[in-house]
Amino acid sequence: MKDDNHKNCVIHTEELSKIYDEGAVPVKAVNNVHLHIEKGEFTALVGPSGSGKTTLLNLLGGLDTPTSGKVWIHGKDLSTLSKNKLIDFRLHNIGFVFQAYNLIPVLTARENIEFVMLLQKESKKERKDRIEQLLKETGLEDQGDKKPSELSGGQQQRVAVARALASKPQFVLADEPTANLDSKTAGNLLDMMAKLNKDEGMTFIFSTHDQRVIDRARRVITLVDGAISNDEVRDTNKVTT
Numbered sequence: 702m703k704d705d706n707h708k709n710c711v712i713h714t715e716e717l718s719k720i721y722d723e724g725a726v727p728v729k730a731v732n733n734v735h736l737h738i739e740k741g742e743f744t745a746l747v748g749p750s751g752s753g754k755t756t757l758l759n760l761l762g763g764l765d766t767p768t769s770g771k772v773w774i775h776g777k778d779l780s781t782l783s784k785n786k787l788i789d790f791r792l793h794n795i796g797f798v799f800q801a802y803n804l805i806p807v808l809t810a811r812e813n814i815e816f817v818m819l820l821q822k823e824s825k826k827e828r829k830d831r832i833e834q835l836l837k838e839t840g841l842e843d844q845g846d847k848k849p850s851e852l853s854g855g856q857q858q859r860v861a862v863a864r865a866l867a868s869k870p871q872f873v874l875a876d877e878p879t880a881n882l883d884s885k886t887a888g889n890l891l892d893m894m895a896k897l898n899k900d901e902g903m904t905f906i907f908s909t910h911d912q913r914v915i916d917r918a919r920r921v922i923t924l925v926d927g928a929i930s931n932d933e934v935r936d937t938n939k940v941t942t
């Protein structure tokens with residue numbers, strides 16, 4: 702893929718596959734996926750349990766390496782990056798809201814949000830301003846000094862979202878962002894993501910089983926046995942908030 706041809710392309714994959722062959726029978730967790738995600742998309746990845754959603758998100762975010770095929774992010778072929786360059790690239794380009802990326806238990810909510818900005822070497826003033834803004838946007842103004850164990854599951858999830866957004870990523874990959882949240886908290890979280898999508902053109906891709914999330918997506922990609930079985934683009938003018 703040529704960089705200059707794809708100015709608005711955030712993610713592009715070709716013949717992307719991930720095969721796990723530790724067991725007796727190899728599992729094609731992701732099977733020959735061709736995907737093209739443009740800037741500003743609000744896209745849900747759906748499919749039955751075990752259909753490969755998490756594996757695909759891991760590949761798209763450079764957290765896992767494909768067995769074959771390639772991933773380009775903003776025209777950059779991830780397979781050409783060294784391990785350290787890939788870490789740096791992720792840090793500056795992608796926000797992750799993954800269950801596996803748990804909050805750091807010994808840090809407060811504020812410090813958890815600040816952490817990635819410290820790695821990015823943001824100034825103290827920028828960090829402070831951004832943290833306060835994110836705490837406000839996530840409705841956690843009064844919770845900044847609490848550690849994760851002192852917060853509810855929904856509040857922890859919102860801290861995880863705030864942390865993902867702290868680096869001002871161009872796109873956010875979220876694995877089941879509303880899992881285990883009550884409807885009100887899930888709704889608030891979706892409102893926040895939809896607002897960022899609308900106001901700042903931030904691109905969102907989330908795996909989900911949650912009909913509330915699916916209903917608000919503008920594109921729904923269905924995976925079955927690791928392959929795309931349906932790709933539905935809905936009314937792109939539909940307001941997600």
Ligand SMILES: Nc1ncnc2c1ncn2[C@@H]1O[C@H](COP(=O)(O)OP(=O)(O)OP(=O)(O)O)[C@@H](O)[C@H]1O
Pocket residue numbers: 721723728729730748749750751752753754755756757
């Ligand atoms: N590390 C691994 N080693 C072996 N097999 C794996 C590994 N990770 C995932 N798989 C297998 O790959 C397939 C896809 O798993 P994946 O977790 O991506 O699905 P999913 O759609 O995210 O499922 P869920 O909706 O339940 O989270 C499954 O058959 C799973 O058992």
